[in-house]
Amino acid sequence: MKYFLSKNFWLLVIIVLAFVLRFYQLGLNPPHLNWDEASNAYNAYSILKTGNDEYGNFMPTLFKSFGDYNMALSVYPIVPSIAIFGLNQFAVRLPSALFGIVFVIFTYLLALKLFKSRFIALFAAFFIAISPWHLQFSRYDHEANFMQTFILIGLTAYFYLNKKITGLLALMLFFGLALNSYHGAKVWVPLLLLFLFIFDFKKIIKFKFKLLLPAFVFLFFALPIILNFQNSLIRGQSVGIAGQKQPLLTFFSGYLSHYNPNFLFTNGDSIGRHAVSGMGELYIFEFPLIVLGIVSVIASGQRRQKFLLGWLLLAAIPAALATPTPHALRAITFLPLWEIFAAVGVYCIKNAKISLVVKTAIFICFILIGLYNFITYLHLYYSHYPRQRAVDWQDGHRQVFEYIKKHEKEYSSIAISSYYGHPYIFTLFYMAYDPKTYQGNKNGQNGFGKFEFFSDTWSKTVPGTALVVTPFWQAHPPKVLEQVYSSDRDLRFIISKTEQ
Amino acid sequence: MKLILLIILSLIVLSVPKASLPICNIDTAKQAIPPRIFAEIAIDDNDQNVIFTRIVHNKTGIFMSEFSRCYFDVFDFNYLYRQLTIVGLLGLLLFVYKAVTLKRFSIIIIFLLLPLIPFFLLPEVILILVLKIFAVIGILYFIFL
Numbered sequence: 001m002k003y004f005l006s007k008n009f010w011l012l013v014i015i016v017l018a019f020v021l022r023f024y025q026l027g028l029n030p031p032h033l034n035w036d037e038a039s040n041a042y043n044a045y046s047i048l049k050t051g052n053d054e055y056g057n058f059m060p061t062l063f064k065s066f067g068d069y070n071m072a073l074s075v076y077p078i079v080p081s082i083a084i085f086g087l088n089q090f091a092v093r094l095p096s097a098l099f100g101i102v103f104v105i106f107t108y109l110l111a112l113k114l115f116k117s118r119f120i121a122l123f124a125a126f127f128i129a130i131s132p133w134h135l136q137f138s139r140y141d142h143e144a145n146f147m148q149t150f151i152l153i154g155l156t157a158y159f160y161l162n163k164k165i166t167g168l169l170a171l172m173l174f175f176g177l178a179l180n181s182y183h184g185a186k187v188w189v190p191l192l193l194l195f196l197f198i199f200d201f202k203k204i205i206k207f208k209f210k211l212l213l214p215a216f217v218f219l220f221f222a223l224p225i226i227l228n229f230q231n232s233l234i235r236g237q238s239v240g241i242a243g244q245k246q247p248l249l250t251f252f253s254g255y256l257s258h259y260n261p262n263f264l265f266t267n268g269d270s271i272g273r274h275a276v277s278g279m280g281e282l283y284i285f286e287f288p289l290i291v292l293g294i295v296s297v298i299a300s301g302q303r304r305q306k307f308l309l310g311w312l313l314l315a316a317i318p319a320a321l322a323t324p325t326p327h328a329l330r331a332i333t334f335l336p337l338w339e340i341f342a343a344v345g346v347y348c349i350k351n352a353k354i355s356l357v358v359k360t361a362i363f364i365c366f367i368l369i370g371l372y373n374f375i376t377y378l379h380l381y382y383s384h385y386p387r388q389r390a391v392d393w394q395d396g397h398r399q400v401f402e403y404i405k406k407h408e409k410e411y412s413s414i415a416i417s418s419y420y421g422h423p424y425i426f427t428l429f430y431m432a433y434d435p436k437t438y439q440g441n442k443n444g445q446n447g448f449g450k451f452e453f454f455s456d457t458w459s460k461t462v463p464g465t466a467l468v469v470t471p472f473w474q475a476h477p478p479k480v481l482e483q484v485y486s487s488d489r490d491l492r493f494i495i496s497k498t499e500q
Numbered sequence: 501m502k503l504i505l506l507i508i509l510s511l512i513v514l515s516v517p518k519a520s521l522p523i524c525n526i527d528t529a530k531q532a533i534p535p536r537i538f539a540e541i542a543i544d545d546n547d548q549n550v551i552f553t554r555i556v557h558n559k560t561g562i563f564m565s566e567f568s569r570c571y572f573d574v575f576d577f578n579y580l581y582r583q584l585t586i587v588g589l590l591g592l593l594l595f596v597y598k599a600v601t602l603k604r605f606s607i608i609i610i611f612l613l614l615p616l617i618p619f620f621l622l623p624e625v626i627l628i629l630v631l632k633i634f635a636v637i638g639i640l641y642f643i644f645l
Contacts, residue, residue, distance in 0.1 A: 252581075253578055253581075256577035257577075260572070260577060260578065261575050262569060262572040262573065262576060265568060266568050266569045266572060267569070278565075284568055295600045298597060298600050298601060299600055299603065372561070375555065375556065376556050376561070379552075379556045383545065383548075384540075384543045384544075387543050
């Protein structure tokens, strides 16, 4: 044990750092659950309590959700967390944060295998532990994070065991799990498999008939998609480029946009849930390191390392097949490539044939700029982000339901505006509404129990006093009970009540 | 035949109409400092430590961020594609690839310094010409070597 601890001291330090960065204020920042998180969480709660999803389907392999038929592993990993910690924001995000830590460990293992250098592996793990891109998606519940973690585990297992059929079996097992995590995997997993097959063709083809076993494993995991083919295409059809005027040009432009250094280092994704304003997806100090790393990998001529270059060229394809672009979430396929290249860059500087004084000066510069970038990121994430992006996270619903929970019994009906979208799912989540009771509703998105949801106007249908929740600008009964402010300090909701 | 192909591809790369970079230079970087500092500080807590505010929202940091934005505009692959066409873009990538594999690091450094031309208000046409020349050299490599 002592030997293990001393040998892996720095890796443990990095894991602790990754843990702190992923778990600090996990339930509080991002400031609110977005509707996808709420939907996944309530479906997980529903599975836990009844074995059915919100629509009453028993243990589904695709979750209908808002009609986009999410993959099974967008929901099931949350079930144990909700069973242990209850239906709350922390419990919903916990699996994603844990996957984030696993991702750091496997980045270390993959880099160690490909470069046979503990130095590179440690730096790659360190860079992914502090990566704004990876932190963003491991601090809220999104299945894309699960997908990429499964991909990374599969690849690592493959590279460690690729002389045996077990390597391929492990690869297919984890790629199969990835396939059932996120919509984008339907493009990314076959693409990466094909590339790996071409890359290691001679090695793989030697297995001959033994290949049937991994193929069977993969086919087994592909069954949920094959059996629900129409439904599993719905999401792709709604965001895909096929409907664009010039799909090929849109694809090409979208593909290139993911390599735009302004997207990577200065602006980031413009969608509020995907990035912190004022930052890129990567730290700017990593730019010279990444350039150096890519140059070094190209110049090295090492075949295994060149696998990373192929990955780099393919990673933008899934994201480019949809709009808008560049898209940090769909381009999560790039992780942990950039960080591995940056780590190789550090290694190059360390081994450069320059005087020790110059080398030390370079490292001091990098440490200072890196520290400045990191402190700025933390400040932007914890101080600016909740105030700038509260709307993107549908902030305000939680505060509304805290009020409703206290006063629910005083009213015969509760009407909630659907202006901010899908209020039914927030009601189910924050009221921890009994799934069994809800599953009996045929039209639950318009109302259930005491709750009614309306778009422009609402008129009373049930006798007695009603509680009405509207955006501040929407017509509401004159008797205002509460004004609800979101984290951006803006007035979000007015809670009012009708006369009897 | 190879020579004719080179001439045709080079003409394509050299003759495409020039696409402009977004207006981004030393002047715009300086101009962006006061409004950005104001906007950023307005989000902070009122009781935030002044020294900390100075560390995370300062002129140098914002200027460097604006400089990076201008610098990276040149390496936007969509800009390079519009400027050089797909043939030229592939030629340029091949040129850089060859420079790396042949360890001509001085050329790589020149390539990385190119964005300073528009940033320091020098005519953009210099940048475009150098990019096109590099792209044509890349095509030449592809055809003859």
